[in-house]
Amino acid sequence: MSKSFVVPSSEIPGYSAIYRHPEYKDGTHDGKFADITTVYELFAAYVNNNPKSEFLGTRKYLANTNTFGKYEWLTTTEVAELVNDFGSGLDNIYSQYAPELNPVTGQQPLGIFSLNRYEWNVSEFSAFRSRRYTVGITDTTGVELSEYGINEAGVKVIICSIDKIPRMLDRIKLTPTLKVIISMDKFDCTEKTFSNRAFSKASIAKLQAKAESLGISLFDMGSVVNLGRATPTEPTLPKFQDYCTLCFSSGTTNTQKGVLITHQNFIYSSRAAIISDNYPEGTYLSYMSLSHVFERYLLYSFMNETARIGYFTGDIANLLEDMQALRPTVFATAPVLLNRIYNKLASATIGVKGIKGVLLNKAVKSKINQIKSGNGYRHGLWDKLVFDKIAALFGGNLKIVISGAYFLHEDVQNFLRACLSCNVIQGYGQTETSGGCTLQSIDDISSGNIGIPLPGIDVRLRSIPEMGYNVTDSPCPRGELMICSESVFKCYYNEPERTAETMDGEWLATGDIVAVNPDGTISILERIKNIFKSGLNIWIEPEALETIYNTHSLVDSSFVYSNDEETELVAVIVPDPEHFVSWAQAIIGNKQVSINSICTNEKVVGCMIEQLKLHAVKNNIIKAGIISLVHLEPAPFSKVNPEFITPSFKIRRHLVTSHYKPIFDAMFKRLGTSNRPQFGVSDQHAED
Structure with a gap:
């Protein structure tokens, strides 16, 4: 059935x-949670339904031991008060420094630039309070990506962890729209955090002086909260069709795309998840990047029920x-x-x-x-x-x-x-x-x-x-x-042609x-876009193969490659250091040799190829999917080049291919693929 x-x-x-x-055979939701139409309404409903309950939890940084303590919690009531005060403070900031509406969206963007922490979500709820939308800024794949997001979205006000500020000020000419920077960490240094542990009152004073000389208004979150308390404003709540966030996609195959998502989109997707099953109430760990959709989708889903977020x-x-x-x-x-x-x-x-x-x-x-x-x-x-x-x-x-x-x-x-x-x-x-x-x-x-x-x-x-x-x-x-769904995004930011290419009528x-x-x-x-046809006229699915090869105990990660001129597959293998080093040292007969030397040892490379072939046979990989030669890369892809890995942990294949192209070409030359025998049938398995 x-x-x-x-x-x-x-x-x-x-x-x-x-x-x-x-x-749900008619293709619609039932009436559960139907009264909630925006993410701000979801937040308000969560607070009202769970008064004074533990909501957002963090581990305090213990500077004397360089460790972290137990989780400490802000209650729903405390978070609601903070959102109201900080939201009022933001209203005052925008009124003075950035009153203009974005010409594309008709609303105001708020940049958020930080790893996951409670201030991230407080900032976005505060933005929603006054019909603003968030722009998640990330630098996990390189400095230029953060600047791209700020410039593309026209961000004038940004909230960030303090460790981001020095570099932003050093490169401020590259982000000409930016007018205000708000630090999540207090300038008085009364509480050390993972982000501000390297800062002192003196170094922060230098930052403030530099910002002033550059014409950038620099605040900390506490001062904006105090401003909101001193000059409170009335909320201007969003409507369901208003934009909720501008999210720049991971860009695994092409340039970044700014995806505009409405409150309706997010509410519809999060409601669909929570009404589909009876998820356990309790505690959720937030570590996947809040700058991207997946983590916020999950948080919003669990906020439809009772859940606390650590x-x-x-x-x-x-x-x-x-x-x-x-x-x-x-x-x-x-x-x-x-x-x-x-x-x-x-x-x-x-x-x-x-x-x-x-x-x-x-x-x-x-x-x-x-x-x-x-x-x-x-x-x-x-x-x-x-x-x-x-x-x-x-x-x-x-x-x-x-x-x-x-x-x-x-x-x-x-x-x-x-x-x-x-x-x-x-x-x-x-x-x-x-x-x-x-x-x-x-x-x-x-x-x-x-x-x-x-x-x-x-x-x-x-x-x-x-x-x-x-x-x-x-x-x-x-x-x-x-x-096809009400959760499907409205458009790519300022790219109607790209939007049209992605849609087939109402279907994404x-x-x-x-x-x-x-x-x-x-x-x-x-x-x-990641499928390629080999010289054997066989379609190869590299990510499917990598999923299997990555399950070998000696492999941390892999990148499988070929093209339509070659009949063999080659790969870059990042070994799992915990298991690979001792295994390889035993082959060499030397326990003192480094991983860098091991990875270039021909005997080790040959044994690794045999291990991968046996693993392929065990997992019924077709002959055309068996790796013939490998390059052992001692460093993780993210260390070779941070831009190789997206914030959602996918490989940017075009960048990796370009980087290793000389190595791939040398391996194909060594194989002499033009003289290799043809396998012929695409469904022929390795053990045949």
């Missing part, structure tokens, strides 16, 4: 039938420590992090040798089989012996883990379900859909799919015959995923190739 509802007689030539959530301390390396301090019930992340967690846990369990390894393998298999049989996530024996210790590393209180951004390999999904003793589900969405489109239900124990359409969201496929994907394919229709063309499985769930196959 199909898990999705198929709308009768909705097929048209070149397009599949329309798929919907089975409980922010990470700013360093991914300390994420487990934050989880142990917070003990979240819900954790959302990207597959890249779950793959790394899998590699570490797998090497400590199913990768262990000897009697202990036999027992741990038995424990994992037994737990996975129990879950697949529908008998729950708790095992009377193995949890006490093995899995409770693993779950404790992640706080010991997880009820659900949500994976977004791209697909998660089914072996990783099932393994983590066993280790964490909770369900790990997958979903799908884009910036242009204001968050989610499809999601597995919290009781769905299937794997390798992104679930079914959320309530009120229509999904269909469009044939891409030139790539061999057709909606008439059997047993699974295949094609480009198309979305996502650029992702998917298949509808016999049970009605949807599986991602590849992004259209």
Whole structure:
């Protein structure tokens, strides 16, 4: 029986039938939360429904030990008062320094430039209070990206963590629209934070003097709050069709796109997520970038119910420590992090040798089989012996883990379900859909799919015959995923032609190739722009291959490459240092050699290629998908060049390809691919 509802007689030539959530067959939401039409109304309703409840939590930085304390909480009432006062202060700031409306949007933008912290969300709620919209500014992929966002959006007022200010002032000529900078951190240095720990009253005084000399008005958040208290203003609340945020997409294949999203878009997508299932009430850890849609979509979704939000301390390396301090019930992340967690846990369990390894393998298999049989996530024996210790590393209180951004390999999904003793589900969405489109239900124990359409969201496929994907394919229709919903964005900022290219009538063309499985769930196959045809005339899906290769314990990350002139695949492999170094040193017979030297050792490289080939065979990768040569890169892609990785942890393929092009060319020359034998059939598997 199909898990999705198929709308009768909705097929048209070149397009599949329309798929919907089975409980919302008319394609609309029910009346739950229908009185909430804007994100500000959502915030106000959350405060009213949960007075004086713990809401936003942070760990105080302890400067004397360079550590963090326990989570401390602002209540809903305290946050509401802060939003009102800071919002009034912003009204005064805009009135004096930036009264003009943006000519494109007819509203005023507020830039927010910081890692996740409670001030980020207080700032956006304060902006919404007066019908402003936010512009999430990020520099995670390079200085120029922050300047691009400020200039493109015409930002005049920006709120940021204090560590961003010196560089902004040094490069102020490159952001001519900027007039006001507001620091989230206090200028009096009475409270040390992760962002201001390197600052003193003297260094801040120099910043203030420099800002004044440059004609930039510099405030801290506390002074703006005091201004709002001294000169309060009446709210000018947004309407549902007003813009809520301008979000610059990750740009994996092209230049940045400014996606304009309305309050209606966000409310519709977050409501769809929360009415689709009974999510556990409790605690959510916020670490995925608030500058992008996915994290805010999740926060808004959980604000429809009772949830408190704890922010990470700013360093991914300390994420487990934050989880142990917070003990979240819900954790959302990207597959890249779950793959790394899998590699570490797998090497400590199913990768262990000897009697202990036999027992741990038995424990994992037994737990996975129990879950697949529908008998729950708790095992009377193995949890006490093995899995409770693993779950404790992640706080010991997880009820659900949500994976977004791209697909998660089914072996990783099932393994983590066993280790964490909770369900790990997958979903799908884009910036242009204001968050989610499809999601597995919290009781769905299937794997390798992104679930079914959320309530009120229509999904269909469009044939891409030139790539061999057709909606008439059997047993699974295949094609480009198309979305029609009130959650779909309104337009790209100031780019009507680009908007028109993305839309097919009322349908958003996502650029992702998917298949509808016999049970009605949807599986991602590849992004259209990332698929390439090899010299064997076979379509290669590099990201699908990378998802599999990345599950090898010796691999941290990978980048698979070829082109239409070559018959072989090559790759850049970033080894997992924890497991790779000792493995490679044993091959060389020298425990003193560095990872840089190891990565250029021909014997190690050859053994790594053999490991990857065995892994390919084990995972039924077709012969055309087996890597022939590798370049071992000792540094993570983000260290080689921060611009290689998007804020949502995807690889910018065009930049990586350009950087490693000489290395790829040398590997192809070494292979002599023009003389290589042809494999012939695209569905021939490695073990044939």
